[in-house]
Amino acid sequence: VFATANSNGAVAYPANSNPGILAVGAMSPCGERKNPASCDGENFWGSNFGAQLDVVAPGVLIPTTDRQGANGYTGTDYTLTFNGTSSACPHVAGLAALVLSVNPNLSAAQVNNIIEQSAQKVRPDLYAYANTGGRPNGTWNNQTGYGLINAQQAVILAGGNNCPADIAVTANVAAPNTDNRQASNSITATNIIANGARGIYHGGGFVLLNPGFSAEPGSGLNAYIEGCSGNFVYRPAAAGEPITYSYRNNGTDESINTQASRIKKAGLVATPNPFTNKLIINYTIAAGDTKAFMELFTPQGTRIAVLLQNNNAATGTYYTSYDAGVLPSGTYLVVLTTNTGKQTIRVVKK
Numbered sequence: 001v002f003a004t005a006n007s008n009g010a011v012a013y014p015a016n017s018n019p020g021i022l023a024v025g026a027m028s029p030c031g032e033r034k035n036p037a038s039c040d041g042e043n044f045w046g047s048n049f050g051a052q053l054d055v056v057a058p059g060v061l062i063p064t065t066d067r068q069g070a071n072g073y074t075g076t077d078y079t080l081t082f083n084g085t086s087s088a089c090p091h092v093a094g095l096a097a098l099v100l101s102v103n104p105n106l107s108a109a110q111v112n113n114i115i116e117q118s119a120q121k122v123r124p125d126l127y128a129y130a131n132t133g134g135r136p137n138g139t140w141n142n143q144t145g146y147g148l149i150n151a152q153q154a155v156i157l158a159g160g161n162n163c164p165a166d167i168a169v170t171a172n173v174a175a176p177n178t179d180n181r182q183a184s185n186s187i188t189a190t191n192i193i194a195n196g197a198r199g200i201y202h203g204g205g206f207v208l209l210n211p212g213f214s215a216e217p218g219s220g221l222n223a224y225i226e227g228c229s230g231n232f233v234y235r236p237a238a239a240g241e242p243i244t245y246s247y248r249n250n251g252t253d254e255s256i257n258t259q260a261s262r263i264k265k266a267g268l269v270a271t272p273n274p275f276t277n278k279l280i281i282n283y284t285i286a287a288g289d290t291k292a293f294m295e296l297f298t299p300q301g302t303r304i305a306v307l308l309q310n311n312n313a314a315t316g317t318y319y320t321s322y323d324a325g326v327l328p329s330g331t332y333l334v335v336l337t338t339n340t341g342k343q344t345i346r347v348v349k350k
Contacts, residue, residue, distance in 0.1 A: 001093045003085035004053060008035055008046025016052045022096075022112050023052045025145065026059020026088040031122040033143045034059050047085050053145040054112070055119050059088035095151050102158040113137055118153035119146035131172045138171050173197040173219075185273055193219040204273060206345055268336050274348040277325040281307065281334055285315050289338040294320065297333045307334070324349055 001022045005012035015023040026047035030039035033056065035046040040060045047059060062082040066072035073079045092115065099111050106114070116137035121129050122144060129139035129147070140146050156164055169189040173179040175196025181187055182202040190212035193199045198220035201207045207223040215221040269282045285292060294308035304327070308320045329349050336343045 001089055001096060003089040004048035006045045006084045006086075007048060009048055010050045011048050011052040015048075019052075020108065020112070021052075022092060022115065023054045023145075024085060024089045024092045025049055025053050025056040026083075026085045027056040027122065027144070027148055028060055029058075031148070032126060042083065045084065047088070049143050051142060053142060054116060055092060055146050055149050056122075056144045057088040057091035057149050059083060059085055062087040092149055095149055095154055098151060099154050099158040102155055106158065114154050114157045115149060116146045118150045118157050119148060120150045120153075121147045131174060133174065136177045169199075169201070173199055178220075186269070187223075189213045192216065193221060195219055198222070204346060204348070206269060268334065268343040268345050270334065270345060270347045273345075274350045275324065276350050277323065279322045279324045279334075279347060279349075280319055281321070281336075282319045283308075283336055283343075285318065285338070286340070288340050289315070291339045293337045295335050295337075296322065297335060299331055299333060304332070308336075 001024060002015035004015045004023050004025045006026075010016070011023055015021055026034040028034045028038035028040050032038045033047050033049055034040070034042075036043045038046075038060075042060065047056070060083055061080060063078065063080045064082045064087070066074055066077055066079040068077055069075070073081070095115060096111050099114055100106060119138070121127075121139065127141045127143050129141050132140045135146075138146055153164075164183050165185040167181055167183040167187045169179070169181060169187060169191050171179070172192040172194065174194050178198040178200060179191075179193070180200045184204040186206050186208065187201045187203040188208045188210055189199070189201065190210045191199075192213070193215045195216045195218035199215070199222070201221075201223045203223070268284070270279060272280075279296075281294065283292070283294065290312070292308055292310040293306070295306055296304045298304065305322060307322050327349050332347050332349065334345050334347055
């Protein structure tokens, strides 16, 4: 982890010397790249920026320990004015240590990826974040890099099984990159997977491809009803396990022109998932559906219960509940069958 320097110019040595270095710029208290005109009023320096910049961290008026007595910057053992990219850099070094405390088996490259993937996009009113060649960990710009470091999200990603409940995928995937995502509940995608690129999306409840999503000819799309499976370990669905590909357009469900082998309707969601004693299923009856039949199965296909039977279903969104207190902990499948098709989600009892 190296600071980019404070001359308001290009990223300086050694931060610019090796792509494996995590180059850190400084952010002002107002979410800007620290520059001579930023809101802090310090007009004599600016955080260096450019092609090698990876992330930013707070770098103005940072409290820290000081050398003792007269040898320090103040008369006390502390200073409140530690500034510069040299004060931003320790935030990121500390975050790297925190990530490794969660998972000490990560490589340096994996730690860097986690910090970049989890960064928060700051001040979109000032900075346009975009997909950039050689920058596979999300949208980026040359003023703030991937954005402001986010310790909570980085720890979640490092933990693997403690991954986010829901993920909104907006970053386009360029060839030859592969975009791997996993969420305990849902993944909602509005991105474009380009020719020669691949998207692999694991949603514990469902994967929803919203307007704006496109998998171009020659691309790959794999979506699994499957929650978090460990630290960046993506496993395929078990043999015979139903896989749901969903697409929603202006409130109606449609198939999409992708290479996905199975296209199913959206609108079947378990809350919460994982659950404890009561399983609540939200479901949608789309236009053309007049019958709804919902069942609960083991992964091996043994039916446990009929959750819903409605022969006169009207278009709309509903919910049904099931007292699951007698069920042992484990994984189950909820299957909703209508006269136009089937929807399947995986649910987990704690």
